[in-house]
Amino acid sequence: MAKVEKLVPGGLGLARHEGQVVFVEGALPGETVEIELSDAKGGFRQSRLVRIIEPVAERVAPACPHYGACGGCDLQHASHQAQLVYKRSMLEDSLRRQGGYGLEGALPEIDSLAGEPWGYRNRMQFHRAPAMADGVPRYGLKRRSSEAVEPIGDCPVAAAEIRSWLRGAVPAGGDAPERLMVYGAQGRLASGTGEFRLDLAGRVLSFAVDGFFQSNVALLGSLAQLMSGWLGRIGPVAAAADLYCGCGVFAALLPPGCGRIEAVDSNPVNCRFARANTDPERITVFECDVDAWLAGRPEGFPELVIVDPPRIGLSRRLLGQLCAEGPRHLFFVSCDPVTFCRDLKELRTAGYHVRELALLDFYPQTAHIETACWLERP
Numbered sequence: 001m002a003k004v005e006k007l008v009p010g011g012l013g014l015a016r017h018e019g020q021v022v023f024v025e026g027a028l029p030g031e032t033v034e035i036e037l038s039d040a041k042g043g044f045r046q047s048r049l050v051r052i053i054e055p056v057a058e059r060v061a062p063a064c065p066h067y068g069a070c071g072g073c074d075l076q077h078a079s080h081q082a083q084l085v086y087k088r089s090m091l092e093d094s095l096r097r098q099g100g101y102g103l104e105g106a107l108p109e110i111d112s113l114a115g116e117p118w119g120y121r122n123r124m125q126f127h128r129a130p131a132m133a134d135g136v137p138r139y140g141l142k143r144r145s146s147e148a149v150e151p152i153g154d155c156p157v158a159a160a161e162i163r164s165w166l167r168g169a170v171p172a173g174g175d176a177p178e179r180l181m182v183y184g185a186q187g188r189l190a191s192g193t194g195e196f197r198l199d200l201a202g203r204v205l206s207f208a209v210d211g212f213f214q215s216n217v218a219l220l221g222s223l224a225q226l227m228s229g230w231l232g233r234i235g236p237v238a239a240a241a242d243l244y245c246g247c248g249v250f251a252a253l254l255p256p257g258c259g260r261i262e263a264v265d266s267n268p269v270n271c272r273f274a275r276a277n278t279d280p281e282r283i284t285v286f287e288c289d290v291d292a293w294l295a296g297r298p299e300g301f302p303e304l305v306i307v308d309p310p311r312i313g314l315s316r317r318l319l320g321q322l323c324a325e326g327p328r329h330l331f332f333v334s335c336d337p338v339t340f341c342r343d344l345k346e347l348r349t350a351g352y353h354v355r356e357l358a359l360l361d362f363y364p365q366t367a368h369i370e371t372a373c374w375l376e377r378p
């Protein structure tokens with residue numbers, strides 16, 4: 001028997017058993033649970049939830065029949081309201097543990113931006129699934145911690161366009177791809193190697209369905225609005241950079257008061273779309289690693305830099321340069337609170353302070369956390 005203290009990044013419940021930390025999948029803070037312990041690894045143990053002895057009021061019945069088997073969602077057993085509270089406390093925990101704020105130190109205020117808890121997901125990756133009871137193969141999602149595919153007939157977190165596609169999604173014989181990316185939004189759907197054109201904040205942005213583009217269009221709109229409010233408070237800047245720019249969304253949305261902009265991404269397909277999405281008179285797209293861009297820029301950073309790295313966080317070289325001679329204003333967008341807080345600690349030590357910090361609920365029903373932070377140095 002164990003009592004769950006809190007959720008940790010990744011959505012696992014943290015409990016203690018005979019003084020040792022135990023992680024429990026599917027348990028919520030405050031719950032008393034029966035668990036089966038697995039072997040000890042380092043200073044902690046994984047466990048299997050056998051039954052919930054005392055549930056908390058935040059627990060709800062998962063809405064999706066595939067929940068638990070499908071690897072997509074991991075927080076459907078908590079109300080959406082509670083998910084937001086847990087995510088805030090996971091971020092606070094990361095700020096304290098990895099971000100250098102310490103267990104007692106004051107934390108920056110965290111703004112919270114959330115949207116629809118269901119039907120929000122515009123981008124999904126499906127896999128060809130084995131035949132179902134009617135003998136017909138369909139598409140599905142990877143099972144939890146497995147390479148096996150769970151056939152899916154419907155998915156309540158998917159956008160309406162994807163849900164209607166999914167209901168009739170039967171692979172066309174042997175030609176059907178094993179892996180299929182699908183993007184659905186604004187009444188349209190594209191899949192595979194197709195291209196999608198999206199209206200965002202008064203602009204049309206195009207991207208490859210199998211390249212990178214944010215999965216929650218509504219929250220991307222909120223993020224764009226948030227950054228535009230920050231920019232309004234900064235006023236005009238001489239020049240800016242959008243690093244890890246993907247298809248150039250942020251660069252494209254920066255107002256003319258941001259002067260000349262350099263946008264950098266290592267993926268050639270993303271760069272091709274970044275060029276198509278931005279005005280070449282104002283924005284130059286560099287198809288290279290951020291480290292290579294830095295190496296070719298002895299003059300240092302422009303006044304405003306936006307970074308949106310993958311899960312692993314900032315490249316060590318970029319982080320070092322930002323600490324040594326970074327810009328006055330740094331907008332740091334991240335999809336991993338642990339690596340974000342790890343990098344933030346170094347930036348703070350180098351003299352940056354947090355002007356604004358927001359938690360964006362890009363992925364309701366999952367423990368994923370997106371953050372956006374405005375850092376400034378004197």
Ligand SMILES: C[S@@+](CC[C@H](N)C(=O)[O-])C[C@H]1O[C@@H](n2cnc3c(N)ncnc32)[C@H](O)[C@@H]1O
Nearest residue numbers: 212244245246265266267288289290308309310
């Ligand atoms: C989280 S995405 C952000 C994309 C973009 N900001 C957006 O919101 O659409 C991270 C991007 O970083 C790019 N990337 C990953 N590692 C990189 C590196 N070392 N140098 C440059 N770009 C990189 C990927 O191709 C991807 O487009």
